Amino acid sequence: MAIRVPSMDLHRSASLLSGSQGKTCLQKPFVVQAKRSGGLEKATTRPRGTQSSGQPKKREPLMRGTVTPPLPVPANIPLPPYVGTKEAPEIAKEIQMHDKESLVHMRAACKLAARVLEYAGTLVKPSVTTDEIDKAVHKMIIDAGAYPSPLGYGGFPKSVCTSVNECMCHGIPDSRELQDGDIINIDVTVYLNGYHGDTSKTFLCGDVDEASKRLVKVTEECLLRGISTCKHGTSYKKIGRRISEHAERHGFGVVECFVGHGVGRIFHSEPIIYHQRNNRPGQMVEGQTFTIEPILSMGSTDCDMWDDGWTAVTTDGSMAAQFEHTILITRNGAEILTKC
Template structure:
């Protein structure tokens, strides 16, 4: 695996399309495994999306301040992206309480951000509103200052796969992590189907999870559903452990894979598939953060933080 720097979307455009409010803050370029069945990437002819202009880069305003009374995560103050922690984050009854609180706040903030997604509303306006909600709750916006990242919420528009500007938050030393794709303005049927299927892929991946299950089953279940609907699963972004540490093992692959490892009761990690109408490869903007599809095709992402139990998985970031 090759670890890359993540990237923020600098667009506050007016285009009609979909906006993904998310958190994902690191990019792992996973080598594709030989012999994997590749998904067809053609949408049904009757559902081809309308032609649209590519993203336009806007101006990034300065980072917003955080009151001194709110503790900072250890990565704030350095521009280096932290290593993915090797530790598997396990939880007892006390730490689960803190994780639930952080994730519940993350879910509420995400839903609030979604109400702001409208034509003519800039991504900077959404960032300001979300930032205020987080600090008013006495929490720290986890992405702010992560590897020098300048914002508090991610708004990945249209062909932006990820890292448009992140969404996650730290509360009492614990991080909650979630994302969702919202429709903005007049959206064609093909784009709506992409969004619906992406969310279904997330829920199908979660449905496989319980103590003792192999991590690779997540990728298999997601890939099967995406391929059935003619979409490709982006391979260069992954889920990850989350808790007191923002990004840690285990790494969660969303495509078919043969990676070892089994889930253990008490683990918390994210599942966050990205589906594309066309290419599953990405280009990075020179801002060092923004990742877009190489062919300009639309992408969508959904994400939850889950807690592994003996009999299944609890979705901690569900409203």
Template sequence: MEVRVPSMELHRSPPFLSGGRGKFFLHKPFLVQAKRLEGLEKANKRSRGTQSSEEVKKRAPLTRGTVSPPLPVPGHITQPPYVGKKDTPEIASEIQMHDKVSIVHMKAACELAARVLEHAGTLVKPSVTTDEIDKAVHKMIIDAGAYPSPLGYGGFPKSVCTSVNECMCHGIPDSRELQDGDIINIDVTVYLNGYHGDTSKTFLCGEVDDASKRLVRVTEECMLRAISACKHGTSFKKIGRRISEHAERHGFSVVECFVGHGVGRIFHSEPIIYHQRNNGPGQMVEGQTFTIEPILSMGSIECDMWDDGWTAVTTDGSLAAQFEHTILITKTGAEILTKC
């Protein structure tokens, strides 16, 4: 999940962390349907270089369904400190470092998050509702003795984020049924034994057109290329450069208003991970954990926020995809903790 923080580079507008709203959050009105349809038409006509013959399947604009009440969590399960508080927590300034003991706990939380995400992906099919996915995720997490981190974070009402088609991130599960040809990002975070494990993946629903498949594939490649550049002493800005180079090579845009973050005992902390080219300071340190979670768009990288305060959609209705891993920095590289 994401929170808004001051910009670190080039006078760009302040980004959000992938997973919350933040104290500078501004509500924006619901986009009119005509604007979204216009964006889809533009996306259909965009050049794709060597794959310019690809066409994006025309879809109806994303609509909201009925949001059911939050699911209960048994009293014996430890809750994060932000649960029950109205305000969204600020980004913690501390860098979350780990010793041998805390790494064991961190790995356990991340391993559970990865298993939950893979199970959620098996549920993605036409006619399934995102609310059904939320219920399945919630049950699997509490059955493991963990807490679903999104639930109650700054008032978020569900246990997982489900972002469909033009939704960049933070989609709230509801009664809307998935359609054949949709793409959906499922963002799972669990809180186990005092540690958060955070991961997400974009899944294909039914028969998906080639252009959308390519967006999803390239987004995952961007994330993995960024991770491969990480090790002790490497500049954080190398992450954005790796992602931007690969995305641009394939004709996609990197969303700049959402970023990765430190994760561990605290859900969101420094360092802030920018996914686009930037001049941000800082170097990676052995023993720290953070997320890399790029969002790529077929069109606009600007977002509009629904009046639920969470759902972020592309301003032109073009498709967006996201992938996320939690990684541990080592002397020689980076260990993916949320890899199944």
């Protein structure tokens, strides 16, 4: 899940596919937009490649369903400090570092998040509602003695994010049934023993067209290529360069308005991880943890926000996919903490 920093101007349409009035992508704290000054301008710009896997299947625009009330959490489960407040906390400036003791807890939280995500993926099939996925995820998390981190963060009403088709991220689970040929990103974060583990994956629902399958495949490859650059002393900007190169080679755009972030005891902190080419300063340090979570689009990389303040969709209705891992920086590489 992404975070909020000063914005740059992005194209936004006057209305949304849902029929509601368009809003800026900076309405909620999961959102962040690159500032084209102070070292954050694009380092280089290259044209996107040509897609060769056919056109995606025509779909009806994404429509909202009924959102049920938040699910209860047992009194014995510790809550993150932001629960009960109307506003999400500011992005923490500290780099979250770990010693042997804290890594035990961090690995446990990330491992649980990975297991929950894989279980959620088994539920993806036509006619299943995203609300049913939310209920199953919620139960698995609380049964493990953990708290679903999105619940109550800045007013988010559910325990998981479910983003379907043109939804870039932060979709709110509701009564809408998944359709044959949909793609859905499920974003799971758990808070266990004082630590957050954060991960997401885009799943295929039923018989998905080849173009959409290719988008999903390349997005996961972009995540893994970004991780492959990581080790102690490496510049953060190499992540965005590697992701952009691979996405453009396959004809996809990298969404700029959502980024990765430091994670651990605090849900969202520095460093901010940009997935596009950038000149952001800073180097990775052994023992720190952060997320990498690129979103790729078949068409527009600009977003519109539904009036629920969370659901971010592509301005042209094109398909989008996302993958995310929490990683630990080591002396010689990176350990994927949210890998099953």
